[in-house]
Amino acid sequence: MDTMLEVKGLKTYFFTEAGVVKAVDGIDFTVGKNETIGLVGESGSGKTVTGLSVIRIVPPPGKIVDGSITFEGEDLLKKSEEEMRKIRGNKISMTFQDPTTSLNPLFTVGDQIAEVIREHDKNISKNESMEKTIKLLEMVHISEPTIRVKAYPHELSGGMKQRIAIARSLASDPSLLFADEPTTNLDVTVQAQVLELIKELRDKQKMSLVMITHDMGIVAEITQRVQVLYAGMVAEIAETHSLFSKPQHPYTEALLQAVPRIDQRKELKVIPGNIPNLINPPTGCRFNPRCQYAKAICSEKVPVLEKTDKGHYTACHFWRNLDLTGA
Ligand code: SF4
Numbered sequence: 408m409d410t411m412l413e414v415k416g417l418k419t420y421f422f423t424e425a426g427v428v429k430a431v432d433g434i435d436f437t438v439g440k441n442e443t444i445g446l447v448g449e450s451g452s453g454k455t456v457t458g459l460s461v462i463r464i465v466p467p468p469g470k471i472v473d474g475s476i477t478f479e480g481e482d483l484l485k486k487s488e489e490e491m492r493k494i495r496g497n498k499i500s501m502t503f504q505d506p507t508t509s510l511n512p513l514f515t516v517g518d519q520i521a522e523v524i525r526e527h528d529k530n531i532s533k534n535e536s537m538e539k540t541i542k543l544l545e546m547v548h549i550s551e552p553t554i555r556v557k558a559y560p561h562e563l564s565g566g567m568k569q570r571i572a573i574a575r576s577l578a579s580d581p582s583l584l585f586a587d588e589p590t591t592n593l594d595v596t597v598q599a600q601v602l603e604l605i606k607e608l609r610d611k612q613k614m615s616l617v618m619i620t621h622d623m624g625i626v627a628e629i630t631q632r633v634q635v636l637y638a639g640m641v642a643e644i645a646e647t648h649s650l651f652s653k654p655q656h657p658y659t660e661a662l663l664q665a666v667p668r669i670d671q672r673k674e675l676k677v678i679p680g681n682i683p684n685l686i687n688p689p690t691g692c693r694f695n696p697r698c699q700y701a702k703a704i705c706s707e708k709v710p711v712l713e714k715t716d717k718g719h720y721t722a723c724h725f726w727r728n729l730d731l732t733g734a
Pocket residue numbers: 656657658692693694695696698699700701702705710722723724725726
C-alpha cells in the first residue's frame with residue numbers, strides 16, 4: 408500500500424506556567440492511500456494533539472518541537488503558513504468532536520460550506536458554489552437541503568450540526584480526513600448513523616481516514632489498522648483484527664476489557680488510576696503506575712517499540728511473557 412502520510416518522532420509540547428506538558432512525546436505512524444487507521448487512547452493520550460500537529464493548528468502555548476511530517480512526499484513542517492493553508496483547504500481536513508468548533512454561529516450553514524468551496528476553486532461562481540453546497544448536504548443526508556442551506560447552526564440538532572460540519576470538511580475534496588471523536592456528543596442512534604455516513608463518504612470519495620477515538624467499538628467497526636497511544640507515546644500498533652484477537656500491550660488489554668459486549672455478560676473492568684501528569688510523567692514505562700503486570704524494571708527503563716509479528720509492534724518489556732486477553 409502506498410504511504411500517504413508518514414509521521415516520525417513527533418513531539419508537541421505545551422509551554423505552560425506550571426511547566427512543559429509533553430502532550431505528544433515521540434510518536435511515529437503512517438497512513439496508506441485509502442487506508443483507515445484508528446488513533447486510540449483515553450483522553451489525555453495525545454491523539455487529538457497528534458491530529459492538530461499534522462495539520463499544523465496546535466493552539467498556543469503548544470508547539471511542535473521535533474519530528475517530521477511527510478505528506479505525499481513533502482515535509483509539512485517546512486511549509487510556510489500560507490502553503491499550509493492551501494494544504495488544509497485542499498488535501499487534508501479535520502472534523503471535531505464539537506461541531507460548533509468548525510461552524511460560525513453568525514453565518515448560515517450554506518454560506519459556510521460555500522466559502523470552503525470557493526476557497527478551493529477560485530473560478531467557481533456564487534451560484535455554482537451554492538449548488539455544490541446543496542449537493543454536499545444531500546450527500547450527508549440532510550433532508551430538505553434547499554431549506555436547510557439557509558439555516559443557522561443554532562437552528563439544527565446536534566446530529567445535523569455534526570453532519571454539516573462533516574460536509575464542510577469534505578467541501579474541498581480532501582484526500583485525507585482526521586475525524587476527532589465525531590460521534591461522542593451524540594445519542595446512540597445518531598452515533599451509529601454518523602459513523603455509517605463517515606464510512607459511506609470515505610468509500611465514495613476514496614479518502615484515507617484517521618479516526619481519533621477512545622471507543623474500541625468504533626475502532627472495530629471502521630478501521631483497518633490501529634495505533635494505541637498512552638500518555639503521549641505509542642503503546643501498540645497492529646492491524647485491527649490482530650489487536651483485538653491478540654493484544655500485546657497491557658494498556659490495550661485494559662481498553663478491550665472496558666468495552667461492553669452484547670454476546671458476553673461479563674463485568675466491565677475499569678482501568679484503575681488516571682492518565683499521568685505529563686509535566687512530570689512516570690519514569691520508565693509511563694503506564695507502570697496503572698499496570699497490573701509491572702515489575703521493577705518498568706519504572707526504570709522506557710520500553711522500545713518492538714516487532715511482535717507481521718505489522719504488530721508493542722512497547723512493553725514483558726510482551727513475550729504475557730498472555731493477554733483479547734476481545
Ligand atoms: Fe506494564 Fe511494564 Fe509492560 Fe509497561 S513495560 S506495560 S508497566 S509490564
